Amino acid sequence: MGEMMRNLCIVLTLVFCASTASKADGFDGSDNEDTYRQCVAKSARSTASMLAFQVMQNACLRLYRQTSALSDADKSYYLCLLRKLPGVNNDIHAQMAAKACGEPR
Template identity: 35%
Template sequence: MTTPNEIYPAFVDKLSHHGSRLEPVRAPSHILAGVAVAATVLSFSGAAVAQSDIERQAQCELSAIRDTRSPLAVQYIRSACNWLVVNSDSLLNESSKGYYVCLVRQLSGAQSNEAAAAIMSACRASNPL
């Protein structure tokens, strides 16, 4: 039976250089430092973007929900604010934007679910998806 050392003699030379002990390969410290800096920058920039989206959604909800008594209106305001934040930069969804803006503006202050349903219907009719 042949051993790996007989098939790959160069491998034996690499191992015999360090004796019988195998030592781990170490990356140069400047490469490790660069990777650490890149990971830190990426994690902070991702958190900053997520935080600004959360803040934008919260501002949208705060501006619209303040005097709203209808649970249905509150639910649709939150959903519309989320849609507006997530799709704010998308040109593909530009045709739907008017509907969600209408919901946020017109549902604000709705006092009953019946009123909210009528407002949602009117927004849908005036801004077909």
């Protein structure tokens, strides 16, 4: 139980940092910002693996804040990550799930 609480505290700290960093980097606050935050929050709740959380957070960033720079293949890759990584609770399984999605183009 103590390990789970520690992981939860780490994840919540990262979510807070991600949300405050988004204001500092000059993002204009459009609807994509809310969607991005929801995506990150959902990712934080859905895994105990820090690696899985970081990969999902990056996928959220790419899909909802940097989407104009992505090809359709890239979007499919990041969506795949968001489908496969929830529930992953260790880094080895996170690597395996991410590898199943292939590589971004």
